[in-house]
Amino acid sequence: MVGRRATEKTEVQDDDNRGKSKKTKVLNETEERRTDEQHNYHSEDDQEFEEGDGAQPIGEVLRVSNDGVEKKKHFKAFEFDRNRFELEDTVLVAPEEGKVKPSVTIIKDIFQTEGGSLMVCTQRFYRPEEAKNKAGGTWESRDARELFYSYHLDEVPANAVMHKCMIHCVPLHKPLLDRRQHPGFIVRKFYDYVEQQVQNLTDKECKYVLPDQHLPKE
Template identity: 55%
Template sequence: MINLPFNQVSDEDEVEAPPPPPPPPQNPDDPKPIGDPFRVSGKVGGRKKHYDSFEFDGKQYSLVSLEDPVMLVPEDKEQKPYVVIIKDIIQNFNGSIMVSGQWFYRPEEAEKKGGGRWKSRDSRELFYSFHRDEVHADSVMHKCVVHFVPLNKQFLKSKQHPGFIVQKVYDTLERKLWNLTDEDFEDVKQQEIAELVQKTRKRIGELLDIEPEEAPPADKE
C-alpha cells in the first residue's frame, strides 16, 4: 500500500460530491416556466435555467413573441407601477422565477444631472433606458403597450392609440436625455431603438410628420 501525505487521497479513494438536493416544491400560485430551458448558466450549486416563457396568474409571457412591455408592482404602494421590457426569464436553483427587465422611467422619476427631475409633457410619457434589473416574476401585473414615436412625428392621440409613448432615452449614468433619432448611441443600441420604432409602425401604421409650429420645445438639459 502506498503511503500518502496527510489529507491526500489517491484517485481510487476519491469520493464524488453528492448531488445537490432538489429545489423545494412550488406553490401552485407561483410563476412557472414553460417548456425546457434554452440555456443553463452558473456553477453547480448556483445553476440558473433560462426560459423563453413563463405563466403566472393565468397569463403567459414569452420572449419569442414579444419583448412585450409589462407593468410591475412598485415597491412603494404610493408609486405608480413600473414599466419594463422582459429580456430574460430565469429560474434560480431554489425554484424561484425571476425576470430581467429593461427599465422605462417616468419623467418625474428620472433625475437630472444638475439636480431635480423632468416635468411630464403628457401623463402617458415614458423615457426608455438601457438599464436592466432583475425582479421576481410574481411582481408582473400585466402586459402594456408602449409606442416609440420620434420627435419629428405627431404625438399619438390616446383615444385612437391607447398606451404609453416614448420619445426620449434616459441616460441613467449621465442623467440626461437623448432623442430617439440621435446617433450618439452605440451601433447596437441605435439598432435596438430603430427596431422598437419599426414595431410601432407595424402596429399602428406609418407615423405622420409633425407640423413645424407643433414641434415641442427642446430640453435645455
C-alpha cells in the same frame, strides 16, 4: 369482616379508576394523532396550493448558465395568474416599497434559480418625474403618457409582473398618437441614468427599442 369488604370495595374502585385513566389516556392519544394527521394534511394541501399558485416556466429550457448554487435555467415564457408572458413583452411590474406607481419594463430574460425561484430580468422605462436631472430636480414631460427609454436592468420575482401594457416609440419629429386610437405609453427620448441626461430618439433607434411596433403612416 366489614374491614375486609371495605378493602375489597376499595380495590375494585381503584381498578375502575385505573381502567378509566387508561381509557382516557388512549382517547387523548387518539385525539392527538387525529389532530396531527389533520394538521399534516392541511399543511401539505397549503404547500401544494402555494407552489401551484406561483409563476411557472413554460416550454423547454433554452440554455443553462453558471454552475453550482448560481446555476440558472433560462426560458422563453412563463405563466402567472393564468396569463402568459414572453421575452420582449412590455409589462407593468408591481411597485417597489415606498412607490405608488408600478414600473414599466420590457422582459429581457426569464430564468429559474437552483433553489427553484422563477425570476425575470427587466429593462426599465423611466417616468419623467422619476428621472433625475444632472442640473437638479427631475425632467419635465410634455405628455402624461411619456416614458424615457433606458438601459437600466432589474431582476424581480416573476410573480411581481402584473400585466402587459402597450408602448409606442415615436420620434420627436413625428406627431403624438391619438390616445383614443392608440392607447398606452409614449417613448420619445432615451435617459442615461448614470449621466442623468436625456436625448431624442431617431426613427432607427425607435425600431431598435420596440422592433415589433407598427406606427401609422403620416
